[in-house]
Amino acid sequence: MNRREFSATVLGAGLGAASLGLPAHAQGGPVEGRDYVKLSQPLPVPPGKIEVIEFFWYGCPHCNAFEPTLEGWVKKVPSDVAFRRVPVAFRDEPFVAHQKIFYALEAMGQLDAMHRKVFYAIHVDRQRLDKPADIAAFMAKNGVDAAKFTEQYNSFSVQTKTSQAKRLAESYRIDGVPALGVHGRFYTSSSLTGSAERALSVTDFLIQTVRKG
Template sequence: MKLMQRRDFSATLVGAGALALGLPAAAQGGIVEGTHYVRLGQPVPVTVPAGKVEVVEFFWYGCPHCNAFEPMLEAWVKKMPDFVAFRRVPVQFREEPFGTHQRIFYALEAMGRLETMHRKVFFAIHNDRQRLDKPADIAAFMTKNGVDGAKVVELMGSFAVQTKARQAKQLAEAYKIDGVPALGIQGRFYTSGSLAGGQDRMVLVAEYLIQASRKV
Protein backbone atom coordinates (compact mmCIF):
# COMPACT_ATOMS: atom_id res chain seq x y z
CA MET A 1 0.00 0.00 0.00
CA LYS A 2 1.24 3.49 -0.86
CA LEU A 3 -0.85 5.23 1.78
CA MET A 4 1.97 6.60 3.90
CA GLN A 5 4.43 7.20 1.08
CA ARG A 6 3.60 10.88 0.83
CA ARG A 7 6.10 13.73 1.00
CA ASP A 8 5.98 16.40 3.65
CA PHE A 9 4.99 19.80 2.41
CA SER A 10 6.02 23.39 2.91
CA ALA A 11 4.08 25.28 5.55
CA THR A 12 3.87 28.23 3.20
CA LEU A 13 0.22 28.94 2.55
CA VAL A 14 -0.93 28.89 -1.06
CA GLY A 15 -3.25 31.87 -1.27
CA ALA A 16 -5.16 33.79 -3.89
CA GLY A 17 -2.07 34.14 -6.09
CA ALA A 18 -1.65 30.40 -6.53
CA LEU A 19 -3.55 30.21 -9.79
CA ALA A 20 -1.58 33.09 -11.24
CA LEU A 21 1.61 31.18 -10.41
CA GLY A 22 0.31 27.84 -11.61
CA LEU A 23 -0.92 28.76 -15.08
CA PRO A 24 2.33 30.31 -16.38
CA ALA A 25 4.17 27.29 -15.00
CA ALA A 26 1.85 25.06 -17.00
CA ALA A 27 2.40 27.08 -20.14
CA GLN A 28 6.15 26.60 -19.71
CA GLY A 29 5.75 22.86 -19.27
CA GLY A 30 5.89 23.07 -15.47
CA ILE A 31 2.71 21.02 -14.97
CA VAL A 32 2.83 17.82 -16.94
CA GLU A 33 0.08 15.25 -17.46
CA GLY A 34 1.19 11.83 -16.27
CA THR A 35 3.83 13.37 -14.03
CA HIS A 36 2.07 15.95 -11.85
CA TYR A 37 -1.47 14.71 -12.37
CA VAL A 38 -3.37 11.81 -13.92
CA ARG A 39 -6.15 12.02 -16.48
CA LEU A 40 -8.70 9.25 -15.89
CA GLY A 41 -9.20 6.87 -18.78
CA GLN A 42 -12.86 6.53 -17.76
CA PRO A 43 -14.36 9.80 -16.47
CA VAL A 44 -16.30 9.61 -13.22
CA PRO A 45 -19.84 11.07 -13.27
CA VAL A 46 -20.26 14.28 -11.27
CA THR A 47 -23.47 15.59 -9.78
CA VAL A 48 -22.66 19.31 -9.63
CA PRO A 49 -24.79 21.76 -11.65
CA ALA A 50 -23.68 22.95 -15.07
CA GLY A 51 -21.02 25.61 -14.79
CA LYS A 52 -19.64 24.17 -11.55
CA VAL A 53 -16.38 22.27 -11.13
CA GLU A 54 -16.29 19.55 -8.47
CA VAL A 55 -13.18 19.17 -6.31
CA VAL A 56 -12.95 16.14 -4.03
CA GLU A 57 -10.41 15.69 -1.27
CA PHE A 58 -9.76 12.02 -0.54
CA PHE A 59 -8.44 11.57 3.00
CA TRP A 60 -8.18 9.30 6.02
CA TYR A 61 -8.37 10.49 9.61
CA GLY A 62 -5.44 8.24 10.52
CA CYS A 63 -3.11 9.66 7.85
CA PRO A 64 -0.51 12.09 9.27
CA HIS A 65 -0.14 13.77 5.89
CA CYS A 66 -3.89 14.44 5.72
CA ASN A 67 -3.69 15.87 9.22
CA ALA A 68 -0.80 18.15 8.23
CA PHE A 69 -2.55 19.21 5.01
CA GLU A 70 -5.81 20.17 6.72
CA PRO A 71 -4.91 23.79 7.71
CA MET A 72 -3.75 24.57 4.16
CA LEU A 73 -6.81 22.87 2.71
CA GLU A 74 -9.20 24.81 4.93
CA ALA A 75 -7.58 28.11 3.96
CA TRP A 76 -7.74 27.18 0.26
CA VAL A 77 -11.40 26.14 0.45
CA LYS A 78 -12.33 29.50 1.97
CA LYS A 79 -10.82 31.26 -1.06
CA MET A 80 -12.35 29.04 -3.74
CA PRO A 81 -14.47 30.88 -6.32
CA ASP A 82 -18.22 30.30 -6.46
CA PHE A 83 -17.99 27.97 -9.44
CA VAL A 84 -16.05 25.37 -7.41
CA ALA A 85 -18.04 22.75 -5.49
CA PHE A 86 -15.80 21.17 -2.83
CA ARG A 87 -16.38 18.06 -0.74
CA ARG A 88 -14.39 15.63 1.35
CA VAL A 89 -14.49 11.87 0.86
CA PRO A 90 -12.95 9.50 3.43
CA VAL A 91 -11.21 6.49 1.87
CA GLN A 92 -11.36 2.81 2.78
CA PHE A 93 -8.29 0.90 1.61
CA ARG A 94 -9.30 -1.94 3.93
CA GLU A 95 -12.12 -2.40 6.42
CA GLU A 96 -10.29 -1.43 9.62
CA PRO A 97 -9.58 1.15 10.75
CA PHE A 98 -10.54 2.92 7.53
CA GLY A 99 -14.16 1.76 7.56
CA THR A 100 -14.69 2.89 11.14
CA HIS A 101 -13.22 6.31 10.42
CA GLN A 102 -15.39 6.61 7.31
CA ARG A 103 -18.48 5.95 9.37
CA ILE A 104 -17.41 8.50 12.01
CA PHE A 105 -17.24 11.12 9.25
CA TYR A 106 -20.66 10.32 7.82
CA ALA A 107 -22.31 9.98 11.24
CA LEU A 108 -21.07 13.45 12.19
CA GLU A 109 -22.26 14.76 8.84
CA ALA A 110 -25.73 13.29 9.44
CA MET A 111 -25.86 15.02 12.83
CA GLY A 112 -24.76 18.36 11.44
CA ARG A 113 -21.64 18.27 13.63
CA LEU A 114 -18.98 17.70 11.00
CA GLU A 115 -17.85 21.31 10.77
CA THR A 116 -17.09 21.55 14.50
CA MET A 117 -15.73 18.02 14.95
CA HIS A 118 -13.69 17.32 11.81
CA ARG A 119 -10.44 18.89 13.04
CA LYS A 120 -11.03 17.56 16.54
CA VAL A 121 -11.07 13.98 15.24
CA PHE A 122 -7.73 14.58 13.53
CA PHE A 123 -6.34 16.15 16.73
CA ALA A 124 -7.53 13.27 18.90
CA ILE A 125 -5.82 10.68 16.70
CA HIS A 126 -2.56 12.50 15.94
CA ASN A 127 -2.00 14.64 19.02
CA ASP A 128 -3.78 12.76 21.79
CA ARG A 129 -2.93 9.33 20.31
CA GLN A 130 -6.50 8.07 20.51
CA ARG A 131 -7.24 5.25 18.10
CA LEU A 132 -10.99 5.90 17.80
CA ASP A 133 -11.62 2.45 16.38
CA LYS A 134 -13.83 1.01 19.16
CA PRO A 135 -17.45 2.06 19.80
CA ALA A 136 -16.84 2.78 23.50
CA ASP A 137 -13.81 4.98 22.74
CA ILE A 138 -15.66 6.83 19.98
CA ALA A 139 -18.69 7.44 22.20
CA ALA A 140 -16.51 8.70 25.07
CA PHE A 141 -14.59 11.06 22.81
CA MET A 142 -17.75 12.49 21.26
CA THR A 143 -19.45 12.95 24.63
CA LYS A 144 -16.38 14.73 25.98
CA ASN A 145 -16.66 17.16 23.08
CA GLY A 146 -20.34 17.91 23.55
CA VAL A 147 -21.70 15.47 20.98
CA ASP A 148 -24.16 12.66 21.74
CA GLY A 149 -21.68 9.76 21.66
CA ALA A 150 -24.35 7.07 21.75
CA LYS A 151 -26.10 8.69 18.78
CA VAL A 152 -22.85 8.82 16.79
CA VAL A 153 -22.24 5.10 17.35
CA GLU A 154 -25.87 4.33 16.49
CA LEU A 155 -25.68 6.29 13.25
CA MET A 156 -22.39 4.63 12.32
CA GLY A 157 -24.32 1.38 12.01
CA SER A 158 -27.24 2.89 10.12
CA PHE A 159 -28.15 2.00 6.55
CA ALA A 160 -27.74 5.61 5.41
CA VAL A 161 -24.20 5.93 6.76
CA GLN A 162 -23.15 2.52 5.50
CA THR A 163 -24.51 3.43 2.06
CA LYS A 164 -22.50 6.66 1.99
CA ALA A 165 -19.38 4.77 3.09
CA ARG A 166 -19.87 2.25 0.29
CA GLN A 167 -20.35 5.05 -2.25
CA ALA A 168 -17.18 6.76 -0.99
CA LYS A 169 -15.22 3.54 -1.47
CA GLN A 170 -16.58 3.18 -4.99
CA LEU A 171 -15.68 6.78 -5.84
CA ALA A 172 -12.09 6.38 -4.61
CA GLU A 173 -11.79 3.21 -6.67
CA ALA A 174 -13.19 4.97 -9.75
CA TYR A 175 -10.59 7.71 -9.34
CA LYS A 176 -7.97 4.96 -8.78
CA ILE A 177 -6.82 6.60 -5.55
CA ASP A 178 -3.94 4.62 -4.00
CA GLY A 179 -2.78 7.12 -1.37
CA VAL A 180 -3.97 10.17 0.52
CA PRO A 181 -4.39 13.07 0.62
CA ALA A 182 -5.36 13.34 -3.02
CA LEU A 183 -7.55 15.75 -4.99
CA GLY A 184 -10.01 14.68 -7.66
CA ILE A 185 -11.11 17.30 -10.19
CA GLN A 186 -14.42 17.16 -12.08
CA GLY A 187 -14.36 13.38 -12.43
CA ARG A 188 -11.55 13.68 -14.96
CA PHE A 189 -8.26 14.26 -13.15
CA TYR A 190 -6.52 13.64 -9.85
CA THR A 191 -3.32 14.81 -8.26
CA SER A 192 -1.54 14.23 -4.97
CA GLY A 193 1.44 15.42 -3.00
CA SER A 194 3.69 12.72 -4.39
CA LEU A 195 2.61 13.41 -7.98
CA ALA A 196 2.75 17.19 -7.75
CA GLY A 197 5.95 17.38 -5.71
CA GLY A 198 4.55 18.43 -2.36
CA GLN A 199 1.21 19.30 -0.80
CA ASP A 200 1.54 23.01 -1.56
CA ARG A 201 2.33 22.20 -5.19
CA MET A 202 -0.68 19.85 -5.23
CA VAL A 203 -2.92 22.88 -4.68
CA LEU A 204 -1.28 24.68 -7.60
CA VAL A 205 -1.83 21.69 -9.87
CA ALA A 206 -5.44 21.38 -8.69
CA GLU A 207 -6.10 25.02 -9.50
CA TYR A 208 -4.65 24.52 -12.97
CA LEU A 209 -6.93 21.48 -13.46
CA ILE A 210 -9.95 23.43 -12.23
CA GLN A 211 -9.38 26.00 -14.94
CA ALA A 212 -8.72 23.30 -17.53
CA SER A 213 -12.04 21.65 -16.59
CA ARG A 214 -13.92 24.90 -17.18
CA LYS A 215 -12.65 25.07 -20.76
CA VAL A 216 -13.95 21.65 -21.75
Protein backbone atom coordinates in the same frame (compact mmCIF):
# COMPACT_ATOMS: atom_id res chain seq x y z
CA MET B 1 -0.50 7.35 2.66
CA ASN B 2 -0.23 4.47 0.21
CA ARG B 3 -2.22 1.29 0.68
CA ARG B 4 0.84 -0.80 -0.17
CA GLU B 5 2.92 1.00 2.44
CA PHE B 6 0.41 0.81 5.29
CA SER B 7 1.42 -1.23 8.36
CA ALA B 8 0.65 -1.17 12.06
CA THR B 9 3.57 1.15 12.74
CA VAL B 10 4.46 2.92 9.47
CA LEU B 11 2.30 5.08 7.23
CA GLY B 12 3.67 5.72 3.76
CA ALA B 13 3.72 8.93 1.82
CA GLY B 14 1.04 7.95 -0.70
CA LEU B 15 0.96 7.41 -4.42
CA GLY B 16 3.47 9.79 -5.85
CA ALA B 17 6.37 10.56 -8.07
CA ALA B 18 8.73 8.31 -6.18
CA SER B 19 6.53 5.22 -6.55
CA LEU B 20 6.01 5.97 -10.22
CA GLY B 21 9.69 6.60 -10.88
CA LEU B 22 8.89 10.12 -12.07
CA PRO B 23 10.36 13.50 -11.08
CA ALA B 24 8.53 15.18 -8.22
CA HIS B 25 8.36 18.63 -9.84
CA ALA B 26 7.41 19.79 -13.26
CA GLN B 27 9.39 22.59 -14.86
CA GLY B 28 6.98 25.34 -15.83
CA GLY B 29 3.27 24.48 -15.93
CA PRO B 30 1.74 21.26 -14.62
CA VAL B 31 2.51 18.18 -16.72
CA GLU B 32 0.16 15.25 -17.18
CA GLY B 33 1.64 12.05 -15.78
CA ARG B 34 3.99 13.97 -13.53
CA ASP B 35 1.93 16.53 -11.63
CA TYR B 36 -1.47 15.00 -12.24
CA VAL B 37 -3.19 11.99 -13.79
CA LYS B 38 -5.97 12.12 -16.37
CA LEU B 39 -8.54 9.36 -16.00
CA SER B 40 -8.93 7.18 -19.06
CA GLN B 41 -12.69 7.13 -18.52
CA PRO B 42 -14.37 10.30 -17.13
CA LEU B 43 -16.69 9.75 -14.17
CA PRO B 44 -20.21 11.15 -13.83
CA VAL B 45 -20.36 14.36 -11.78
CA PRO B 46 -23.18 16.48 -10.37
CA PRO B 47 -24.40 19.17 -12.77
CA GLY B 48 -23.88 22.87 -12.27
CA LYS B 49 -20.46 23.24 -10.69
CA ILE B 50 -16.90 21.96 -11.03
CA GLU B 51 -16.49 19.27 -8.42
CA VAL B 52 -13.28 18.97 -6.39
CA ILE B 53 -12.89 16.08 -3.94
CA GLU B 54 -10.29 15.58 -1.25
CA PHE B 55 -9.73 11.87 -0.64
CA PHE B 56 -8.36 11.40 2.88
CA TRP B 57 -8.05 9.13 5.91
CA TYR B 58 -8.16 10.35 9.50
CA GLY B 59 -5.27 8.04 10.38
CA CYS B 60 -2.96 9.44 7.69
CA PRO B 61 -0.33 11.87 9.06
CA HIS B 62 0.01 13.49 5.64
CA CYS B 63 -3.73 14.22 5.55
CA ASN B 64 -3.45 15.72 9.02
CA ALA B 65 -0.54 17.94 7.94
CA PHE B 66 -2.38 18.92 4.75
CA GLU B 67 -5.56 20.03 6.50
CA PRO B 68 -4.59 23.62 7.47
CA THR B 69 -3.34 24.39 3.95
CA LEU B 70 -6.43 22.82 2.42
CA GLU B 71 -8.78 24.75 4.69
CA GLY B 72 -7.21 28.04 3.59
CA TRP B 73 -7.63 27.04 -0.05
CA VAL B 74 -11.26 25.98 0.42
CA LYS B 75 -12.16 29.40 1.80
CA LYS B 76 -11.07 30.96 -1.49
CA VAL B 77 -12.62 28.59 -4.04
CA PRO B 78 -14.57 30.34 -6.83
CA SER B 79 -18.34 30.25 -6.78
CA ASP B 80 -18.46 27.75 -9.66
CA VAL B 81 -16.49 25.15 -7.68
CA ALA B 82 -18.09 22.63 -5.31
CA PHE B 83 -15.67 21.09 -2.79
CA ARG B 84 -16.25 18.00 -0.67
CA ARG B 85 -14.27 15.43 1.30
CA VAL B 86 -14.43 11.67 0.81
CA PRO B 87 -12.87 9.31 3.39
CA VAL B 88 -11.15 6.30 1.85
CA ALA B 89 -11.03 2.65 2.93
CA PHE B 90 -8.00 0.76 1.65
CA ARG B 91 -9.00 -2.14 3.89
CA ASP B 92 -11.79 -2.80 6.40
CA GLU B 93 -10.23 -1.58 9.64
CA PRO B 94 -9.46 0.93 10.89
CA PHE B 95 -10.48 2.67 7.67
CA VAL B 96 -14.20 1.87 7.75
CA ALA B 97 -14.52 3.01 11.38
CA HIS B 98 -12.99 6.35 10.40
CA GLN B 99 -15.29 6.61 7.39
CA LYS B 100 -18.27 6.06 9.66
CA ILE B 101 -17.03 8.75 12.07
CA PHE B 102 -16.98 11.23 9.19
CA TYR B 103 -20.42 10.39 7.82
CA ALA B 104 -22.07 10.15 11.26
CA LEU B 105 -20.76 13.61 12.16
CA GLU B 106 -21.91 14.90 8.79
CA ALA B 107 -25.41 13.52 9.35
CA MET B 108 -25.56 15.25 12.74
CA GLY B 109 -24.34 18.60 11.41
CA GLN B 110 -21.25 18.30 13.62
CA LEU B 111 -18.60 17.85 10.94
CA ASP B 112 -17.33 21.44 10.89
CA ALA B 113 -16.94 21.44 14.67
CA MET B 114 -15.35 17.99 14.99
CA HIS B 115 -13.34 17.30 11.84
CA ARG B 116 -10.06 18.83 13.06
CA LYS B 117 -10.65 17.44 16.57
CA VAL B 118 -10.72 13.89 15.19
CA PHE B 119 -7.37 14.47 13.48
CA TYR B 120 -5.96 15.98 16.69
CA ALA B 121 -7.15 13.07 18.82
CA ILE B 122 -5.48 10.53 16.54
CA HIS B 123 -2.23 12.33 15.73
CA VAL B 124 -1.56 14.36 18.88
CA ASP B 125 -3.38 12.51 21.67
CA ARG B 126 -2.58 9.15 20.04
CA GLN B 127 -6.10 7.79 20.30
CA ARG B 128 -6.88 5.03 17.81
CA LEU B 129 -10.62 5.79 17.53
CA ASP B 130 -11.32 2.46 15.86
CA LYS B 131 -13.64 0.89 18.47
CA PRO B 132 -17.27 2.03 18.84
CA ALA B 133 -17.03 2.43 22.62
CA ASP B 134 -13.87 4.54 22.39
CA ILE B 135 -15.34 6.64 19.61
CA ALA B 136 -18.57 7.25 21.55
CA ALA B 137 -16.58 8.25 24.65
CA PHE B 138 -14.52 10.69 22.57
CA MET B 139 -17.68 12.24 21.12
CA ALA B 140 -19.27 12.63 24.56
CA LYS B 141 -16.11 14.27 25.88
CA ASN B 142 -16.35 16.80 23.05
CA GLY B 143 -20.01 17.68 23.57
CA VAL B 144 -21.54 15.40 20.93
CA ASP B 145 -24.54 13.33 22.03
CA ALA B 146 -22.98 9.86 22.20
CA ALA B 147 -26.27 7.98 21.85
CA LYS B 148 -27.33 9.93 18.77
CA PHE B 149 -23.86 9.61 17.32
CA THR B 150 -23.85 5.84 17.82
CA GLU B 151 -27.26 5.61 16.17
CA GLN B 152 -25.94 7.43 13.12
CA TYR B 153 -22.64 5.51 13.17
CA ASN B 154 -24.56 2.22 12.90
CA SER B 155 -27.22 3.48 10.50
CA PHE B 156 -27.95 2.10 7.05
CA SER B 157 -27.47 5.59 5.62
CA VAL B 158 -23.89 5.83 6.91
CA GLN B 159 -23.15 2.29 5.77
CA THR B 160 -24.40 3.19 2.30
CA LYS B 161 -22.21 6.30 2.18
CA THR B 162 -19.09 4.35 3.16
CA SER B 163 -19.76 1.91 0.32
CA GLN B 164 -20.28 4.76 -2.13
CA ALA B 165 -17.05 6.41 -0.96
CA LYS B 166 -15.11 3.20 -1.52
CA ARG B 167 -16.47 2.83 -5.04
CA LEU B 168 -15.70 6.47 -5.87
CA ALA B 169 -12.09 6.19 -4.70
CA GLU B 170 -11.71 3.02 -6.75
CA SER B 171 -13.19 4.74 -9.80
CA TYR B 172 -10.70 7.59 -9.44
CA ARG B 173 -8.00 4.91 -8.98
CA ILE B 174 -6.91 6.55 -5.74
CA ASP B 175 -4.00 4.56 -4.33
CA GLY B 176 -2.78 7.02 -1.71
CA VAL B 177 -3.94 10.00 0.33
CA PRO B 178 -4.31 12.90 0.51
CA ALA B 179 -5.36 13.18 -3.12
CA LEU B 180 -7.55 15.65 -4.99
CA GLY B 181 -10.01 14.58 -7.66
CA VAL B 182 -11.19 17.19 -10.13
CA HIS B 183 -14.57 16.87 -11.83
CA GLY B 184 -14.34 13.16 -12.56
CA ARG B 185 -11.46 13.71 -14.98
CA PHE B 186 -8.20 14.24 -13.08
CA TYR B 187 -6.46 13.69 -9.80
CA THR B 188 -3.33 15.09 -8.17
CA SER B 189 -1.59 14.84 -4.81
CA SER B 190 1.22 16.37 -2.80
CA SER B 191 3.34 13.27 -3.36
CA LEU B 192 2.95 13.69 -7.12
CA THR B 193 3.68 17.42 -7.08
CA GLY B 194 6.20 17.58 -4.24
CA SER B 195 4.22 19.74 -1.79
CA ALA B 196 0.72 20.47 -0.54
CA GLU B 197 0.89 24.00 -1.89
CA ARG B 198 1.81 22.82 -5.38
CA ALA B 199 -0.90 20.15 -5.30
CA LEU B 200 -3.45 22.89 -4.75
CA SER B 201 -1.83 25.01 -7.47
CA VAL B 202 -2.17 22.07 -9.85
CA THR B 203 -5.78 21.69 -8.72
CA ASP B 204 -6.39 25.33 -9.66
CA PHE B 205 -4.86 24.59 -13.07
CA LEU B 206 -7.14 21.55 -13.51
CA ILE B 207 -10.19 23.61 -12.51
CA GLN B 208 -9.26 26.10 -15.24
CA THR B 209 -8.85 23.22 -17.69
CA VAL B 210 -12.34 21.93 -16.89
CA ARG B 211 -13.75 25.45 -17.08
CA LYS B 212 -12.34 25.88 -20.57
CA GLY B 213 -14.01 22.65 -21.66
